[in-house]
Amino acid sequence: MPRTWSVTARRVLTLIVILAMLCTAGLAMSGCSEDKSGDREDIGTVTSETDTELTIIDQAGREVTVKKDTQSIALCYRVVIRFLLNLDQGDKITGIGKTEEFLEELQPSLADCVDVGKGVADIEALAELEPDLFIHKASDTETLEAVSKIGIPSIGIEVETPEDMLTALDILGKVLGVSDRAEELADYYKAAVDKSVAAASGIDDADRKTAIVMGSSIGKVADGSMLQGEMLEKAGAINCAADLEASELWPTAGTEQIFAWNPDYIFITSSASYTAKDIYKESAWSELKAVKAGHVYMMPARFDSWEFPGIVSSLGIEYMQSVIYPELVSESQLESDVSAFYELAYRRTFTREELGY
Numbered sequence: 627m628p629r630t631w632s633v634t635a636r637r638v639l640t641l642i643v644i645l646a647m648l649c650t651a652g653l654a655m656s657g658c659s660e661d662k663s664g665d666r667e668d669i670g671t672v673t674s675e676t677d678t679e680l681t682i683i684d685q686a687g688r689e690v691t692v693k694k695d696t697q698s699i700a701l702c703y704r705v706v707i708r709f710l711l712n713l714d715q716g717d718k719i720t721g722i723g724k725t726e727e728f729l730e731e732l733q734p735s736l737a738d739c740v741d742v743g744k745g746v747a748d749i750e751a752l753a754e755l756e757p758d759l760f761i762h763k764a765s766d767t768e769t770l771e772a773v774s775k776i777g778i779p780s781i782g783i784e785v786e787t788p789e790d791m792l793t794a795l796d797i798l799g800k801v802l803g804v805s806d807r808a809e810e811l812a813d814y815y816k817a818a819v820d821k822s823v824a825a826a827s828g829i830d831d832a833d834r835k836t837a838i839v840m841g842s843s844i845g846k847v848a849d850g851s852m853l854q855g856e857m858l859e860k861a862g863a864i865n866c867a868a869d870l871e872a873s874e875l876w877p878t879a880g881t882e883q884i885f886a887w888n889p890d891y892i893f894i895t896s897s898a899s900y901t902a903k904d905i906y907k908e909s910a911w912s913e914l915k916a917v918k919a920g921h922v923y924m925m926p927a928r929f930d931s932w933e934f935p936g937i938v939s940s941l942g943i944e945y946m947q948s949v950i951y952p953e954l955v956s957e958s959q960l961e962s963d964v965s966a967f968y969e970l971a972y973r974r975t976f977t978r979e980e981l982g983y
Contacts (some may be wrong), residue, residue, distance in 0.1 A: 670797050682800060685793060686764035686782035692801050693758055693779070700757040700778075702743040705785055707736070708936045709795065712811055712971045713804050721755045728929035732972055752778060759801070785935035786853055786875065788819070795937075811937050814970055818940035818963070819860055822947050825954045826862025835950050837863040837891035837916075838884065839925075839933070841876035842898050844905075845884065849877055854895070854933050854942075861946035862954075863891065885914065891950055892916040894924050896931040923949060928982025941967055945983070 673689060674681040681691040699710065700721030707729055710716055716733035723744035725736045742751045747769045752760060753776050760773045764782030773780040781801060783794040792812050799808025837858050839848040848854035850868035852875065858865040866887035870877055892914075894902060902922040911917050925933045925942060932942035944963060948955035964983070965975045 670793055670800070672800060680801065682781075682797060684764065684782045684797060685784040685790065686767050686770060688767070688770065688782060690774075690779055690781055692781070694803060696758045696802055698755075698757040699759045699761060700740075700742045700752055700755060701761045702745055702747050703761065703763045703783075705763075705935050706761045706783070707733075708934065708938070709783075709785075709798055712937060713795075713798060713802060713807050714973075715802055715804065718802075720757055721752065726929070732974075747773060749773065749776065752776065761798070787851070788853060788856055788939070791853070791935055791937075791939075792816075811971070814967075815937040815940050818967075819943060822862075822940075822943045823860050826860070826947065826951070829862050829951065834862060834864050835890040836866050836887065837893065837946075837950065838866050838879075838887065838889050839893045839895065840884075840898065841895050844900055845878050845880050846876040847879045847884070852876070853935055853939060854893075857933060857939060857943045858893075858946060860943050861950060863946065863950055881910070888915050890915050890919070890921060892922045893933075893946065894922070895933060896925045896928070898924070921949075926981065926983030930981065932983075937971060938967070 668683050669685055669687070671683050672680060673683060678694055679691055680694055681689060684690050697718060698720040699715070699718045701707070701719070702723035704722075704724050707716075707719065707722065707725065710719060711729070711732055717735060719733070719736060719739060721740045721742035722736060723742060725739070730736045740751060740755050742748050742755060747760075747762065749772055752773055757778060760770075760778050760780040762770055762773070762780060762782055764770075764784040767782065770780040770782050781797065783797060784790040785794050792815070795808050795812055796805075799805040839854040839858060840846060841848065847867040847870065848858075848865070849870040849872050850856070850865060851872070855865045855868060859868070866884075866889050867879055870879055892905065894900070894905075902924050905911050905922050906917060916922050925931060926945060930938060932938055932945055941964060944955055944960060948957070948960050961978065964978075964981070968975050
């Protein structure tokens, strides 16, 4: 090995090789995982448990053993941060990739976390940090397995639909020993969504408005398989893009198709590179019903997007409903529910000005 390699790099490489061999040989080592790829109903099942360890099937279908007394957590999948803060586990986060000013206000220790990769895991940084647990997106099994092979238990989660989101919450609650809190959050979310769905149930089919949610660039939309698409439907609207055939998140429908749909309402994801004003300025869009009626909206809130995967999406549904069917949700009711949500989810409240909605 060249002398220019650092001692740390040599140790990490050696560790990776040894652990990879041990896992391959089938030795029982905490943190090594086997891809069961079983039925979806097995997801979240605790397959074995001792006083100190718990083995669970994650959302990648992998059987993973974790320590019950988890003290440190690393992640480079940013969506996980909000889940952990909601579960009152933010102080255990020691390694992250990208964070936000809003999240650091809620959990100041995030500013001092080790950088373990932005979106793509930095295996060497993780080996150096040695967290008790690594949480990542279930679709990236290559990274989950690579991290497992250096002795760090790695849980895969999926949050792109309401059902998957609730399953992820359940799994994290079990793994971190806070199932009661996870159940409290899930019950709140389900009750809030059920309230919106019940309010919309009285709308006649002929009176239902059509709508789309556009993504980070103009022409991208949320189809029926996405959280944002389901949010529209739960609010009582008809998602024009529900049946769009897609092989990716935020598929490109294109402006021609959007013009053909001619939706009554257009919502734009809060992370978009354009604004509602940009749409209003485009002469080509001027004949759309949504534009003519002034029904193009940026999704709130400025610092905590209400269409972000998590229980906060219940606010997004209520907001959409308040815009499309104002007779169903008053401004005062929305404001009251927003305060109740933040009191539950983050143990504090914010003003409308602070959140920006």
